[in-house]
Amino acid sequence: MELITTTIKRKGKRSVRRHLFITTVRTTPEALLRLIRQRWSIENEWHWARDTQLGEDAHRYANRIGAPVFGFLRTVVMNLLRRGGYRSIRRGLRALSHDIKGMLALGGVQLAENST
Incomplete structure (x- = not known):
């Protein structure tokens, strides 16, 4: 003790x-x-x-077969947001919710520019 x-x-x-x-x-x-x-x-x-912040326990599939897949996806999202400098998951989700290029950039993906 x-x-x-x-x-x-x-x-x-x-x-x-x-x-x-x-x-x-x-x-x-x-x-x-x-x-x-x-x-x-x-x-x-x-x-x-x-x-x-991600409401994991409130989802209706929390006790179903797909729960581990969604848990994995949440972990990926959290890791990407933290790697991108977001200390708050909620703030990161809000900042990138309408920015597909920003979301992809967190994962290291860059869209090719159109050369027209």
Whole structure:
């Protein structure tokens, strides 16, 4: 059992938070905290965005055979948007929703220019 104390400063106010963890991992409190933050970064960056910004859990096909295919497509879209510099998936979708050239450019595709 590990007790980790962190100090947070928001809007000029300091607050101390204590977190109690039960684990079999033998490491320093700083390393344990880093492991926990890495785990939650996956949740915050991927699962939260997939559900809230892409509405993954709300789709009617969430429990059907095609769900893995749509999950894969969502992952591709999120990766492309992040690679294109969009920190917010929603903002990236809005910016590119009517820009087919911009969407294709994220994937490295450029349309040939008409030479007429």
